[in-house]
Amino acid sequence: MTARDDILSRIRAATGRAADHGPPPAPEYANAALIPARATGAPAELTARFIEMATETAATIDRVDGSADVGPAIAAWLEAEGLGADIVAAPDPAMDAYRLDAAPGISIRKGAATGNDLVSVTPTLAGVAETGSLMVSATPGTPYTLNFLPETHIAVLHADRIVGGYEDAWARVRRNQETGSALPRTVTLITGPSRSSDIERTVTIGVHGPKRLHIVLVGNADGEKT
Amino acid sequence: MADQQTSLEFSRNVARAQSDADLQSALEKLQRDTRLARPVITGRLPEFEALRDRAVAIKNHTLAHLDHYLEQFETNVTEAGGHVHWCNDAAGARDTILQICRDTGAKTVGKGKSMVSEEIHLNDFLIENGLEVVETDLGEYILQLREETPSHVVMPAIHLKKEQIATTFRDHHTELDPSRPLDAPSDMTEEARIKLREKFLAADVGITGANMLIAETGSIVVVTNEGNGDLIQTLPRVHIVIAAIEKVVPRIDDALSVLRILARSATGQEITCYTTFATGSKREGDLDGPEEFHLILLDNGRTKLLEGEFRDVLCCIRCGACQSACPVYGAVGGHAYGGVYGGPIGAVLTPALDGIENAWTLPEASSFCGSCEAVCPMRIPLPRLMRRWRDIAHREKLNKAGTRRGLALWAWAAKRPKLYRAGARIALSVLRGLGGRRGSLRRAPLAGGWTAFRDLPAPEGGTFVDQWQKSRRTQVRK
Numbered sequence: 001m002t003a004r005d006d007i008l009s010r011i012r013a014a015t016g017r018a019a020d021h022g023p024p025p026a027p028e029y030a031n032a033a034l035i036p037a038r039a040t041g042a043p044a045e046l047t048a049r050f051i052e053m054a055t056e057t058a059a060t061i062d063r064v065d066g067s068a069d070v071g072p073a074i075a076a077w078l079e080a081e082g083l084g085a086d087i088v089a090a091p092d093p094a095m096d097a098y099r100l101d102a103a104p105g106i107s108i109r110k111g112a113a114t115g116n117d118l119v120s121v122t123p124t125l126a127g128v129a130e131t132g133s134l135m136v137s138a139t140p141g142t143p144y145t146l147n148f149l150p151e152t153h154i155a156v157l158h159a160d161r162i163v164g165g166y167e168d169a170w171a172r173v174r175r176n177q178e179t180g181s182a183l184p185r186t187v188t189l190i191t192g193p194s195r196s197s198d199i200e201r202t203v204t205i206g207v208h209g210p211k212r213l214h215i216v217l218v219g220n221a222d223g224e225k226t
Numbered sequence: 227m228a229d230q231q232t233s234l235e236f237s238r239n240v241a242r243a244q245s246d247a248d249l250q251s252a253l254e255k256l257q258r259d260t261r262l263a264r265p266v267i268t269g270r271l272p273e274f275e276a277l278r279d280r281a282v283a284i285k286n287h288t289l290a291h292l293d294h295y296l297e298q299f300e301t302n303v304t305e306a307g308g309h310v311h312w313c314n315d316a317a318g319a320r321d322t323i324l325q326i327c328r329d330t331g332a333k334t335v336g337k338g339k340s341m342v343s344e345e346i347h348l349n350d351f352l353i354e355n356g357l358e359v360v361e362t363d364l365g366e367y368i369l370q371l372r373e374e375t376p377s378h379v380v381m382p383a384i385h386l387k388k389e390q391i392a393t394t395f396r397d398h399h400t401e402l403d404p405s406r407p408l409d410a411p412s413d414m415t416e417e418a419r420i421k422l423r424e425k426f427l428a429a430d431v432g433i434t435g436a437n438m439l440i441a442e443t444g445s446i447v448v449v450t451n452e453g454n455g456d457l458i459q460t461l462p463r464v465h466i467v468i469a470a471i472e473k474v475v476p477r478i479d480d481a482l483s484v485l486r487i488l489a490r491s492a493t494g495q496e497i498t499c500y501t502t503f504a505t506g507s508k509r510e511g512d513l514d515g516p517e518e519f520h521l522i523l524l525d526n527g528r529t530k531l532l533e534g535e536f537r538d539v540l541c542c543i544r545c546g547a548c549q550s551a552c553p554v555y556g557a558v559g560g561h562a563y564g565g566v567y568g569g570p571i572g573a574v575l576t577p578a579l580d581g582i583e584n585a586w587t588l589p590e591a592s593s594f595c596g597s598c599e600a601v602c603p604m605r606i607p608l609p610r611l612m613r614r615w616r617d618i619a620h621r622e623k624l625n626k627a628g629t630r631r632g633l634a635l636w637a638w639a640a641k642r643p644k645l646y647r648a649g650a651r652i653a654l655s656v657l658r659g660l661g662g663r664r665g666s667l668r669r670a671p672l673a674g675g676w677t678a679f680r681d682l683p684a685p686e687g688g689t690f691v692d693q694w695q696k697s698r699r700t701q702v703r704k
Binding site: 002003004006007008010011012013014015017021023024027028029030033034036037038053057091111112113115130131133138139140143144145147148149165166167170182183184185186187188189190191192193194195196197198199200201202204206207208209210 | 252255256259271272273276277280283284287289290291292293294296297306312313314318362363364365368381382383384386387388391411412414415416418419422423426427443445451452453454456457460461471476477478479482483485486493496497498499500501502503504505506507508509511512513514515523525529530532533
């Protein structure tokens, strides 16, 4: 007997199930999703809630009208914060519309992050209003390390991708799956910059992940304003 | 190594903990913060109670069909390019992990925080076998340097003052300027960030636990605030996940419901900074991610709990809320419990994992105030389970002979009401006499533990039964 057989047979003995069981009936709760009220609302309300919740987690937010404004806004922010001009950006073609390479003074490399990169720029799959979280995934166009290694993570979020709850954000991932692609290796909810309160319960921002999470919010709930 | 306390020496550990001023002030702060934060945390989400019920329903459904969901999980992990290793016990899991490390020629291992890895004493084993193992969670890293174990499920270094941590960093990071400032937690956090960054980039294997396993997709869920869990499951070429079998839930949506109560109960956050659903190994075209993904599915006594009266303990999501809320934990800290898990969850789980004969003292360490059950997001009836362990310990004659004789005497008397009442009246007048005009006793028989620290007030106004009957007669007359 393998350990697998041992464990499964002990479970079956304990729960009184036969080895040739069919799949269990769908649990009764499965038909009644329990979504918090704050995860629902009109698009404009959700945008406002997203901004409020994300700000609470110490993320910073910059609003721009359209995709073409993203590059210049990032350049201006980096300059104002004194964070240098070198960025590593997600190779996703969707990033082209942000015109990062045309932004004054910016030097851009596309690819995964290394330990030496200080600033990354990535797109986001969705924004979740209920907790001000960003949903990102690891794909060839959006390497996972971009979200974690650099000290500053700049995430570009289109306001029309702000949804109410986690379930709505996952629905977007599932929609992609229906078009034939497998679940990405990772799907991550990012809520504010990294932190720890392991030393005397004092919250310290910037542990192993980014010290700054800057969100560039494009357009409004109806789309871009251009 | 700071000497390891054992469960059986609980009373001695308590005395030690109570004379440790640093520990006492840390615990006081924890309890005060927890009490103040609780109404705010739960008040912000009106659906909190309904979500607790939902989470319990999810777990109960899963445990009733655990074989099915584990098999479904395994199929989906394999389909995503991962490998599932079933392990009966700690030794099996340790050997499997070592073998994976050897097969890939690994020299260094980076670890995310994992209580189940503590449970199987993984680090010592890997180090004995020639691997370099580095904990990457800030609290766990501090403890690894100090050769200590976590004293809280989610705040592992809660027992330490920042000055102690500064000294530890100076002792170990000897290549840095000895006069550098390490006064603020942020100084130490920055130092750990720099030190551990090298380790993240150099590690051959990353080992993490999992907060949940999702059957429908074969995904694991890892939550962290520091981002260490994400770095260590991405940068090394091999990712090994160790998880006990009760961590599985059927669907993504089930995991989302549990997430809404997990961080809230653990640290008072809405959600942790990073919540990652990871499925299998690096995909074609991915620029980063592990080449190999291994999942250790560990029993280590869970199937034994599944069949019996302690089944509810398998619902535990390791949030530590019961520890933060428990007045006994708040007085003695986690190390006094001796096992891997301190506090109420430890008092129930440690006897199951280590044997009641090695841990019968732990379920005694409760006043049954019910705080733990009140805050447990999974509504685990911890006081009832502790009482059950006491009962078992008593029947197996593990508790002190004096206690057993006392209980037997009391039971004998309690079954004879006339005798009991007469005895109570005599005891009452004796105590009243001893109390004298002060109305209190400096010492009393069988109450040395109480009178060592305070006087015992002498009883007034008759026995309970006498008072009860008197008040009933008065009411009838009215």
